[in-house]
Amino acid sequence: MNKKIAGSYPEKKEILQYLLKATNQKEELPTNADAIIDFLKLKLVCFDFNKFEDDRIKDGRAILSYNQRVIAVNSTIGEPRINFSKFHDIAHYVLPKHVEKFYFCRGQDMSPSTKLQYEMEANAFAADLIYKGDIFTIESNSMNISFETVIFLKDKYGSSIESTARHFVECNWHPCLFVVYEKEEIWKVKYCFFSRPFLEKYLQSEKGTFTDDNNEDVIKAELQQSQIISSECKLSIKNEREMTFSCQYFNNGYNIFAIIKEKE
16 A cells, blocks of 8 residues: 555545545546556456356455455446445555455445444445545535435436435435335335434434334335435334424335435
8 A cells, every 4th residue: 555645544534635636636526436546556357246156256346455456346236336346445445454454345345234344434435535525515515405416416426326315414414314215015114314413303312213104105106217206204203203304205226215304
């Protein structure tokens, strides 16, 4: 790794700013992962992991061999995931406590629900590279809480709509949450993210829990892909009180997403 980065164990924010400045990307959008990989003198290879007979490798998204200075990405996972996988393994390479290790990263490692500390840290740093740290936060908070805003930011920052919506809500200065539904027999909540103001106002906790048992709109709408509908939903907060919020639903072709905010 570049000695300027590793030598004095700088803070993550310093590493972020150093990489963006060194690759002339402090203001450039979207962030180019390949330019950072070239700057770090890493070799990038992209191939079909399914060619391996080992099922454990087939499930992988990316591999980082620190000593061989190689990042390998599964070519079959789709462009947004390929891009995030590059940033994720860049994070493993440059974060001081992650160095000199071999990483085999699967979908669950790059999921927001991962419990592995190093994977959480790599996901967070990858997001900072994509969204330029505080730049995204300041811009996004000047805009409406809506999927129209998320789609605009997704295109601008070169990320997936799910990742952008999640980051948009996490960074928001107003009470809101992002919900991902997956379909079993009916649409059920897969996971959700809360803005800090939502946690403080409605849950009084660092970690949020809520139930959305009255998701009739999601079940009956059967949204067409990329369609947005606005509605209201009732949330049971901590199983103690039911409240009505404004919401929008969006179908990305695989899951249904919801952005929920206070009624105006």
